[in-house]
Amino acid sequence: MRANGVWKLFAAVVLASAFPASVAGQEPQVPTTREAAIEGEQAEKAKTLHPYVPGKFEGLANRAEDILVNGVPRVHPFFESAYYGGGFTLGAGYAHHVSAYNLLDVRGTYTVLGYKLVEAELTAPRLFHRRGSLSVIGGWREATQAAFYGFGLGTSQQDRADFDFQRPYASGTFTFWPARRLLMMRGGLELTRWSQRPAEGGSFPSVETIYRPSSLPGLGTKTTYLHSQGTVGFDWRTSPGYSRRGGFYGVTLHDYADKDERFGFRQVDYEAIQHVPILREAWVLSFRSVARTTYAASGQQVPFFLLPYVGSGHTLRGYISHRFRDQNTLLLQAEWRIMVNRFMETAFFYDAGTVAARRADLSLDGMKSDYGFGFRLHGPFATPLRFDLARGSEGTRLVVSTTPIF
Amino acid sequence: MSTSTFASSARRALLLVATVLGLAVRVVSTERPHFYPDDPIAREPESQDASKAQPYSWSSLYEMTTNLFVTAGHEPSGLRAQNINTIDEVPDSSWFTNRVGSTRIAVEDLVRGPNHGTPPDPSRWTLTREKTSGSHPGFTARDGKGETWFLEFDPPYFPEGATGAVEVATKIFWALGYNQVESFLTTFDPKRVEFDPKATIRRPSGARTRFTHDDMNSILERVARKADGTYRIVAGRLLPGRVLGGFQYDGTRPDDPNDVVAHEHRRELRALRVFGAWTNLTDLKASNTIDTIVTENGRSIVKHYLQDVGSTFGMCNDLHEWDLSYEHFYQGDTSLRRLFSFGFAFSPWQTIEYVEYPSIGKFEGDRFDPRAWRPQTPTRAYQEMRDDDAFWAARRVAAFTDEMIRAVVHTGEYSDPAAEKYLADVLIKRRDKVTSAYLTAVNPIVSPRLDADGRLTFENAAIAAGAASGPAAYRASWFRFDNATGETQLISETQSGTTSIQAPSSLPTASGSFVAADISVEANGHPSWRRPVRAFLRKAGEGWTLVGFERLPERLSNERSAR
Numbered sequence: 001m002r003a004n005g006v007w008k009l010f011a012a013v014v015l016a017s018a019f020p021a022s023v024a025g026q027e028p029q030v031p032t033t034r035e036a037a038i039e040g041e042q043a044e045k046a047k048t049l050h051p052y053v054p055g056k057f058e059g060l061a062n063r064a065e066d067i068l069v070n071g072v073p074r075v076h077p078f079f080e081s082a083y084y085g086g087g088f089t090l091g092a093g094y095a096h097h098v099s100a101y102n103l104l105d106v107r108g109t110y111t112v113l114g115y116k117l118v119e120a121e122l123t124a125p126r127l128f129h130r131r132g133s134l135s136v137i138g139g140w141r142e143a144t145q146a147a148f149y150g151f152g153l154g155t156s157q158q159d160r161a162d163f164d165f166q167r168p169y170a171s172g173t174f175t176f177w178p179a180r181r182l183l184m185m186r187g188g189l190e191l192t193r194w195s196q197r198p199a200e201g202g203s204f205p206s207v208e209t210i211y212r213p214s215s216l217p218g219l220g221t222k223t224t225y226l227h228s229q230g231t232v233g234f235d236w237r238t239s240p241g242y243s244r245r246g247g248f249y250g251v252t253l254h255d256y257a258d259k260d261e262r263f264g265f266r267q268v269d270y271e272a273i274q275h276v277p278i279l280r281e282a283w284v285l286s287f288r289s290v291a292r293t294t295y296a297a298s299g300q301q302v303p304f305f306l307l308p309y310v311g312s313g314h315t316l317r318g319y320i321s322h323r324f325r326d327q328n329t330l331l332l333q334a335e336w337r338i339m340v341n342r343f344m345e346t347a348f349f350y351d352a353g354t355v356a357a358r359r360a361d362l363s364l365d366g367m368k369s370d371y372g373f374g375f376r377l378h379g380p381f382a383t384p385l386r387f388d389l390a391r392g393s394e395g396t397r398l399v400v401s402t403t404p405i406f
Numbered sequence: 407m408s409t410s411t412f413a414s415s416a417r418r419a420l421l422l423v424a425t426v427l428g429l430a431v432r433v434v435s436t437e438r439p440h441f442y443p444d445d446p447i448a449r450e451p452e453s454q455d456a457s458k459a460q461p462y463s464w465s466s467l468y469e470m471t472t473n474l475f476v477t478a479g480h481e482p483s484g485l486r487a488q489n490i491n492t493i494d495e496v497p498d499s500s501w502f503t504n505r506v507g508s509t510r511i512a513v514e515d516l517v518r519g520p521n522h523g524t525p526p527d528p529s530r531w532t533l534t535r536e537k538t539s540g541s542h543p544g545f546t547a548r549d550g551k552g553e554t555w556f557l558e559f560d561p562p563y564f565p566e567g568a569t570g571a572v573e574v575a576t577k578i579f580w581a582l583g584y585n586q587v588e589s590f591l592t593t594f595d596p597k598r599v600e601f602d603p604k605a606t607i608r609r610p611s612g613a614r615t616r617f618t619h620d621d622m623n624s625i626l627e628r629v630a631r632k633a634d635g636t637y638r639i640v641a642g643r644l645l646p647g648r649v650l651g652g653f654q655y656d657g658t659r660p661d662d663p664n665d666v667v668a669h670e671h672r673r674e675l676r677a678l679r680v681f682g683a684w685t686n687l688t689d690l691k692a693s694n695t696i697d698t699i700v701t702e703n704g705r706s707i708v709k710h711y712l713q714d715v716g717s718t719f720g721m722c723n724d725l726h727e728w729d730l731s732y733e734h735f736y737q738g739d740t741s742l743r744r745l746f747s748f749g750f751a752f753s754p755w756q757t758i759e760y761v762e763y764p765s766i767g768k769f770e771g772d773r774f775d776p777r778a779w780r781p782q783t784p785t786r787a788y789q790e791m792r793d794d795d796a797f798w799a800a801r802r803v804a805a806f807t808d809e810m811i812r813a814v815v816h817t818g819e820y821s822d823p824a825a826e827k828y829l830a831d832v833l834i835k836r837r838d839k840v841t842s843a844y845l846t847a848v849n850p851i852v853s854p855r856l857d858a859d860g861r862l863t864f865e866n867a868a869i870a871a872g873a874a875s876g877p878a879a880y881r882a883s884w885f886r887f888d889n890a891t892g893e894t895q896l897i898s899e900t901q902s903g904t905t906s907i908q909a910p911s912s913l914p915t916a917s918g919s920f921v922a923a924d925i926s927v928e929a930n931g932h933p934s935w936r937r938p939v940r941a942f943l944r945k946a947g948e949g950w951t952l953v954g955f956e957r958l959p960e961r962l963s964n965e966r967s968a969r
Contacts, residue, residue, distance in 0.1 A: 277726075279756045
């Protein structure tokens with residue numbers, strides 16, 4: 001009897017002790033094999049499946065890539081000033097494909113000095129079996145305080161006078177690559193009206209307070225031009241926007257026909273660019289020379305605001321925009337570009353430029369010069385940000401630009 | 407002893423036994439053993455249905471940006487790869503199949519690679535759309551038999567280069583264990599081209615419009631043409647299954663239930679750092695991979711492919727890209743050095759002499775350093791590679807014999823025999839440098855076996871591969887191993903001057919018992935070999951079965967050494 005009780009107790013204890021195990025058995029099965037252990041993890045994950053959800057930054061990157069690569073309609077920043085010397089420029093554009101390749105871009109900018117630009121451009125980049133491209137632009141721009149320092153190299157900064165101009169324009173430019181590479185031909189036609197007016201605002205006197213129409217051709221005029229131009233060039237750079245090798249050699253002929261036959265003239269631009277890569281393009285020696293010569297039509301004059309100039313963030317970087325103007329200019333630039341990585345480069349540079357009333361007076365003697373150091377962010381085909389610190393005889397200037405120097 | 411006393415004692419004893427039994431049941435039911443009966447597994451199970459996984463297209467810009475500026479600064483976790491089995495090997499899976507280095511690959515199997523179907527019929531190509539993957543220009547088209555292929559051409563400055571690289575590299579990576587696309591060298595004759603009436607191409611506007619003859623010409627103008635007016639191409643067969651897009655080198659797919667190991671901890675993805683260095687596969691990004699849903703054994707699973715391995719050898723670079731494979735697209739240290747030295751601190755890629763064959767490109771083996779090799783952008787898996795991962799990978803590279811390398815290079819059908827020989831020679835040189843660098847970096851003991859007579863034999867992979875030489879002494883520390891608790895108890899130590907060591911006579915004899923052996927190597931010039939590997943053996947009948955192997959601990963201290 002007692003022994004029977006002992007066995008009952010044993011059974012009870014065993015059952016009681018087994019109870020927690022049976023409870024445990026209702027928890028996830030403890031695997032007995034490696035395969036079962038892994039399958040258990042997979043079954044657990046199967047309860048919480050969901051599609052991939054991109055994060056905020058990834059969403060932005062997706063959008064940016066869509067814009068950059070796929071070219072969907074987009075709002076974009078735009079930084080081109082109506083005229084050099086307007087100061088910090090801010091603007092925006094809206095680009096929209098009107099067909100598979102053709103793009104309509106409506107854009108505008110405003111500068112701290114009140115320069116204004118509004119224009120629309122239609123580009124057709126794929127004409128004649130990808131040998132030609134067409135750009136048609138219509139717009140209006142105004143510069144309120146454009147600088148004029150007089151003619152020649154002998155002027156001083158104190159000679160500055162300002163002027164305003166307004167200019168509506170409509171143009172078409174057709175670029176043709178007969179062999180799709182190397183040889184480039186470009187022709188363009190523009191109808192525009194320059195209205196030169198007294199400067200608005202600013203601390204410098206307006207030009208009409210210093211000059212007379214007899215001493216400053218074009219002063220106070222409204223001139224309507226039919227501007228035609230043609231270019232022939234050889235271009236084997238990887239891209240005009242950024243290149244570490246190749247070159248460009250071209251000549252452009254402009255004809256500015258004034259319907260009133262007062263300020264008609266022709267201009268010839270000679271430009272040569274050569275990039276010399278060294279040490280597998282870790283260094284690049286880049287050279288550029290530009291000569292511009294003007295020829296007034298018979299009995300006519302070149303208006304002062306269309307005279308070639310040196311001095312700007314793209315020419316003589318150590319000098320204020322349009323610092324030196326005259327009938328003819330010569331600009332020489334050299335850069336030693338140093339690759340930092342695939343997106344950045346630095347450069348030491350030297351610029352020299354001169355202006356002269358006569359072509360024969362363009363000389364290497366007495367050229368204005370500057371030197372400096374630059375830092376650029378770039379991609380394979382473009383230079384969206386350029387900082388150049390340049391020192392010339394009139395001081396040190398910082399150039400911030402969204403375009404390459406050359 | 408009275409009856410009552412006996413009953414009382416028995417009651418107490420039974421109570422104790424029952425309690426212990428009960429507790430034992432609890433312990434057995436909740437604790438996982440160190441080794442399961444089916445260890446080591448040979449195949450990673452895929453038990454769940456993945457048919458609901460959704461396609462996703464990764465942004466290349468996002469991936470490049472995060473890899474260059476976030477992943478590059480990632481501190482490696484030091485964690486051991488998490489998809490390996492208990493003997494430090496990668497089991498077969500939807501990612502990987504053990505081939506070279508695990509089994510004997512016949513040369514004829516290697517040169518066939520993933521190609522099991524018939525080659526395309528190039529008598530007529532019907533263009534259906536642009537090519538949507540890969541860095542070289544091409545089309546999607548149907549062949550004369552109506553099968554869909556992805557056609558890829560050679561750049562004009564690399565005739566036979568891109569197509570040859572795809573053909574050769576596809577077979578190498580297939581042999582290394584990765585899922586590969588079937589690809590065949592063939593021809594494209596523009597005179598025998600038709601356009602599918604429904605063929606479209608994506609325009610810059612985003613719209614898809616009709617695929618025109620001019621669209622075809624715009625591609626053909628940018629590729630290498632043969633003298634007879636035809637084009638050499640490589641045709642990749644359309645993969646079976648539903649395409650999901652590429653896989654990332656970190657994290658897991660949230661919509662694939664079988665994807666439970668973070669990709670940065672998959673050994674075969676970490677090992678691409680070694681395989682990439684050997685073959686110069688610099689373009690490691692999601693868009694060069696592809697996941698598809700396929701049905702296997704009646705279940706939908708996600709299968710993972712290295713889709714485009716054509717950016718290999720000298721084809722990883724464009725004509726003027728000398729820095730690739732020496733620097734990431736952006737690298738802080740080299741950028742600063744060049745910035746402050748104005749470029750006078752030269753980088754290695756600026757002074758390397760190349761023997762350049764147009765069909766091979768910039769690819770050399772004399773100054774190649776596998777530890778200094780860099781892909782275009784670092785991936786998380788690349789960052790997480792440990793020396794045991796690299797050792798595993800290097801053994802597979804070492805398994806390619808000269809004969810195999812020359813045979814697989816021959817499938818590139820290079821018209822210049824000198825170019826073919828050069829490519830094979832460089833691959834052999836680079837193979838030797840990879841094995842020399844990675845087989846010697848850790849204790850190179852492999853394949854331990856304990857026979858019924860108590861003799862432990864193993865191999866020294868570094869010496870066997872010729873990556874190291876000279877005398878070596880081997881020492882084994884023997885332990886009893888408790889599979890339930892993981893506790894060890896030292897038995898004794900034995901040693902030998904050969905790769906065969908007698909075990910102590912006091913090893914456990916019961917079937918199912920475990921021993922562990924820590925094997926270290928004393929060899930001049932290799933202090934890292936003193937760190938022992940640990941082999942776990944289970945008594946099975948008369949003999950012992952290897953059930954576990956650890957070359958390095960589960961977690962290493964964080965170290966950002968240039969591996």
